[in-house]
Amino acid sequence: MIRKSASDGNAAGLVHLLARPSARALLALALILAVGAIFNADGAFFRWDTHRDMLRHISRFGILACGMTLVIISGGIDLAVGSVLGLTAVLSALMMIHWQWHPLVAVPVCLLIGAASGAVSGGLIARFRIQPFIATLAMMVFARGAAKYISGGRKIAQGVETPSGFQFLPLPSFFDLLNAKIFLDNVAVVTLVFLGCLALSWVVLDRLRVGRHLYAIGGNETAARLSGVPVGWTKVFAYAMSGLFAAVAGICQAAQETQGDPEAGVSYELTAIAIVVIGGTSLTGGRGGMVLTLLGTLTIGYLEKILSINAVSEAGRLMLTGAIIVSAVLFQRSRR
Amino acid sequence: MATLLSMEHISIAFSGNRVLQDVSFTLRAGETHLLAGENGAGKTTLMRILGGVYTDYEGSIRLDGEPVRFHSPVDAARRGVAMIHQELSLIPSMTVLDNLFLGREQCGPGGWVSFRRQQAACRQMLARVGLDLSPHTWVGDLPMSARQMLEIAKALSMDARVIVMDEPTSSLTAQEVERLFSLIAELKSEGRGIVYITHKMEEIYRISDRITVLRDGALIDTRPASDLPREELVRLMVGRELTEQFPERPSVSRADQPLLEVRDFTVPDPGGSPRPAVDGVSFTLYPGEILGIGGLQGSGATELLLGLFGALDSDPRGEVLLEGRPYRPGSPGDAISRGIACLTNDRKETGLALCLDIVANATMASLRKYSPSGIRRPGLERAAAEHASRRLNLRAASLDMPVEQLSGGNQQKVVLAKWMLSEPRLILLDEPTRGVDVGAKQEIYRLLFEWSREQMGILLITSEMPELLALSDRIMVMHRGRVTGWFTRDTATPEGVLAAAMGRVQEEMIA
Numbered sequence: 001m002i003r004k005s006a007s008d009g010n011a012a013g014l015v016h017l018l019a020r021p022s023a024r025a026l027l028a029l030a031l032i033l034a035v036g037a038i039f040n041a042d043g044a045f046f047r048w049d050t051h052r053d054m055l056r057h058i059s060r061f062g063i064l065a066c067g068m069t070l071v072i073i074s075g076g077i078d079l080a081v082g083s084v085l086g087l088t089a090v091l092s093a094l095m096m097i098h099w100q101w102h103p104l105v106a107v108p109v110c111l112l113i114g115a116a117s118g119a120v121s122g123g124l125i126a127r128f129r130i131q132p133f134i135a136t137l138a139m140m141v142f143a144r145g146a147a148k149y150i151s152g153g154r155k156i157a158q159g160v161e162t163p164s165g166f167q168f169l170p171l172p173s174f175f176d177l178l179n180a181k182i183f184l185d186n187v188a189v190v191t192l193v194f195l196g197c198l199a200l201s202w203v204v205l206d207r208l209r210v211g212r213h214l215y216a217i218g219g220n221e222t223a224a225r226l227s228g229v230p231v232g233w234t235k236v237f238a239y240a241m242s243g244l245f246a247a248v249a250g251i252c253q254a255a256q257e258t259q260g261d262p263e264a265g266v267s268y269e270l271t272a273i274a275i276v277v278i279g280g281t282s283l284t285g286g287r288g289g290m291v292l293t294l295l296g297t298l299t300i301g302y303l304e305k306i307l308s309i310n311a312v313s314e315a316g317r318l319m320l321t322g323a324i325i326v327s328a329v330l331f332q333r334s335r336r
Numbered sequence: 337m338a339t340l341l342s343m344e345h346i347s348i349a350f351s352g353n354r355v356l357q358d359v360s361f362t363l364r365a366g367e368t369h370l371l372a373g374e375n376g377a378g379k380t381t382l383m384r385i386l387g388g389v390y391t392d393y394e395g396s397i398r399l400d401g402e403p404v405r406f407h408s409p410v411d412a413a414r415r416g417v418a419m420i421h422q423e424l425s426l427i428p429s430m431t432v433l434d435n436l437f438l439g440r441e442q443c444g445p446g447g448w449v450s451f452r453r454q455q456a457a458c459r460q461m462l463a464r465v466g467l468d469l470s471p472h473t474w475v476g477d478l479p480m481s482a483r484q485m486l487e488i489a490k491a492l493s494m495d496a497r498v499i500v501m502d503e504p505t506s507s508l509t510a511q512e513v514e515r516l517f518s519l520i521a522e523l524k525s526e527g528r529g530i531v532y533i534t535h536k537m538e539e540i541y542r543i544s545d546r547i548t549v550l551r552d553g554a555l556i557d558t559r560p561a562s563d564l565p566r567e568e569l570v571r572l573m574v575g576r577e578l579t580e581q582f583p584e585r586p587s588v589s590r591a592d593q594p595l596l597e598v599r600d601f602t603v604p605d606p607g608g609s610p611r612p613a614v615d616g617v618s619f620t621l622y623p624g625e626i627l628g629i630g631g632l633q634g635s636g637a638t639e640l641l642l643g644l645f646g647a648l649d650s651d652p653r654g655e656v657l658l659e660g661r662p663y664r665p666g667s668p669g670d671a672i673s674r675g676i677a678c679l680t681n682d683r684k685e686t687g688l689a690l691c692l693d694i695v696a697n698a699t700m701a702s703l704r705k706y707s708p709s710g711i712r713r714p715g716l717e718r719a720a721a722e723h724a725s726r727r728l729n730l731r732a733a734s735l736d737m738p739v740e741q742l743s744g745g746n747q748q749k750v751v752l753a754k755w756m757l758s759e760p761r762l763i764l765l766d767e768p769t770r771g772v773d774v775g776a777k778q779e780i781y782r783l784l785f786e787w788s789r790e791q792m793g794i795l796l797i798t799s800e801m802p803e804l805l806a807l808s809d810r811i812m813v814m815h816r817g818r819v820t821g822w823f824t825r826d827t828a829t830p831e832g833v834l835a836a837a838m839g840r841v842q843e844e845m846i847a
Contacts, residue, residue, distance in 0.1 A: 211712070215696060222686045227700040282691075
């Protein structure tokens with residue numbers, strides 16, 4: 001009897017601590033790191049390079065997850081981000097490599113196109129009450145088609161065929177910059193871009209009125225509407241932000257690959273959703289936040305990195321990732 | 337006549353609230369037994385126990401003298417108890433045929449559905465209730481009245497001996513009502529028992545053999561209909577004395593300028609029925625006045641409020657003047673900016689975002705004030721929520737608690753806080769004390785009086801008669817979308833209000 005109550009006390013303390021979603025997400029990340037420390041691939045896990053490369057690799061997904069978080073908190077989902085990433089990768093390569101546009105022109109145009117594609121999805125959802133899954137599925141297919149149409153189905157790279165022969169165009173310095181590593185090669189620029197996107201989304205979600213509106217809509221759309229929240233416009237905004245971040249990721253993708261691949265970003269939306277969900281943001285809307293998405297990004301990033309430095313085959317990696325996503329989500333839910 | 341069903345000493349409580357207390361009820365073979373009572377008297381709860389929806393009750397049920405305890409609606413249906421619900425249980429995206437055989441498909445060997453057999457049976461079932469339909473019609477394409485008849489056909493096809501009809505005529509045309517009544521006569525002659533619930537006085541005396549009156553979850557009396565004249569029935573339903581449970585209504589000086597003038601306000605039925613939900617309602621509300629709206633289920637009072645708030649999909653018709661200026665209810669956002677607040681009758685579904693904290697919920701309707709430029713001032717939000725929760729005496733460990741962890745009374749205070757912070761001139765209240773404990777009710781009453789003293793206009797719907805009588809300066813009673821009675825504080829009696837709510841038009845209306 002006495003022993004039982006003592007253990008109850010400990011359990012209660014733990015439960016109390018784990019009542020916070022951020023604590024749970026942190027614990028999940030800590031577990032992954034502990035696994036990495038054990039299976040460290042002859043010390044590879046303890047080298048900064050490994051972490052830097054992981055961060056560089058996961059940054060594009062993290063950028064997509066920023067927009068995805070806004071959408072998911074409003075109770076929606078955006079399946080189009082992978083395709084919009086592909087479209088803007090093609091567009092930015094076309095503008096900056098082939099047409100030699102200045103990045104100050106090309107980047108805003110790409111961002112605008114990304115945001116516009118999101119606004120269209122949001123408009124379909126808000127105005128015509130199409131389910132987010134369907135509307136963004138349609139946008140996903142459409143944007144992929146647009147990427148292939150604009151690129152002619154080929155990768156937009158430095159080499160081009162002209163009537164006078166094969167020509168090799170210079171890579172824009174903006175791509176080199178995005179692709180660089182700074183602080184004595186210790187941090188990838190795309191990682192800084194990711195952190196910037198994260199900070200921007202945090203401001204939107206936590207410091208702007210529209211952020212409250214997103215939570216209210218995800219919490220109870222009817223109650224939000226009856227409280228005078230402009231539900232339609234807020235949704236359009238959320239999807240436009242998601243499209244905008246997809247464009248940011250698309251430009252980074254083009255820079256990292258030094259080309260615009262119309263096939264880029266296939267299934268990236270699923271990774272972005274996995275990041276958001278593993279962080280602990282609820283797919284039903286209303287609960288979650290950017291800190292959770294940061295932790296989710298790191299968790300997924302480290303998971304993939306640890307599996308790859310231990311030379312787990314791709315087949316095994318995919319199966320393990322699937323299993324771990326399910327356990328992480330069950331773990332997130334168990335304390336509610 | 338043999339006793340078909342007896343429910344003995346039934347009691348049930350939901351989260352500590354006693355809803356039924358020692359109620360006994362018998363149904364004889366071949367009778368129509370009417371269950372009467374105000375909203376919340378426990379009629380529907382009693383029938384849900386019979387139908388196997390609520391299984392955690394005290395007491396016993398005997399069917400044909402044999403003790404039974406149903407574990408689910410399916411279980412009850414199998415034993416011969418059929419329910420015709422107010423909320424239709426048909427699936428709009430399936431055909432008539434598929435709906436009628438849902439869950440009991442006529443299967444041959446190997447699980448093959450025998451469509452031929454089903455079709456033949458389906459035609460028979462439809463003919464019985466006088467529905468001339470193809471079995472392959474989509475239910476979603478049918479008008480509400482046909483759906484209601486279909487629901488009845490479905491119950492009949494189960495060969496039930498006990499048939500419970502809860503407001504079956506609410507969406508039927510006069511002709512269909514006749515059809516239903518002759519069907520009921522037929523069922524009675526076959527020795528089946530019918531439990532009938534209705535709020536319509538004219539129906540009560542047409543079809544009932546015996547009447548059982550429930551009040552506040554207790555059995556009041558069971559008598560043959562012939563022994564229970566109208567006035568007596570209404571008296572039994574209302575029954576209770578007004579006790580000293582209401583704070584004293586402070587006198588409020590009445591302004592000359594009306595706050596709200598509504599002329600010939602009409603709201604189409606949200607379900608698509610040709611009969612409007614609100615039909616040509618006119619009234620005037622003065623600042624500081626509490627205008628109570630009385631009515632039973634389907635009175636249209638809720639639609640009137642939502643229509644005024646701009647919260648319905650279909651546009652209401654009629655003329656509305658707010659503070660002397662024309663007002664067209666377009667959207668809740670417009671309504672709020674014109675100084676209108678609306679507390680809906682279901683805080684969990686339409687009032688609160690349950691997973692969000694108190695601050696987020698309390699400031700939801702007034703965020704613009706705390707972030708004029710779009711940039712939030714979390715400090716202002718918190719201060720406002722703190723101020724409102726202090727004034728409302730909200731009890732919560734912290735303002736960061738998700739509202740789902742609060743009690744019903746405190747949740748309601750969060751909704752009230754939300755509307756208080758929007759600083760309305762006109763507040764529309766639909767059942768503000770529903771599911772709220774006694775202490776919180778008192779506080780809500782005092783709040784209403786305070787608001788009234790601040791010259792706020794209040795439209796109040798409440799299904800609790802004492803509350804309606806004690807809080808309202810004037811009472812407007814509605815029945816099926818129309819105004820059937822007007823009362824002042826001095827002329828209002830429970831009997832008069834209830835009779836008007838059941839459709840008896842008051843002789844001389846004082847508007």
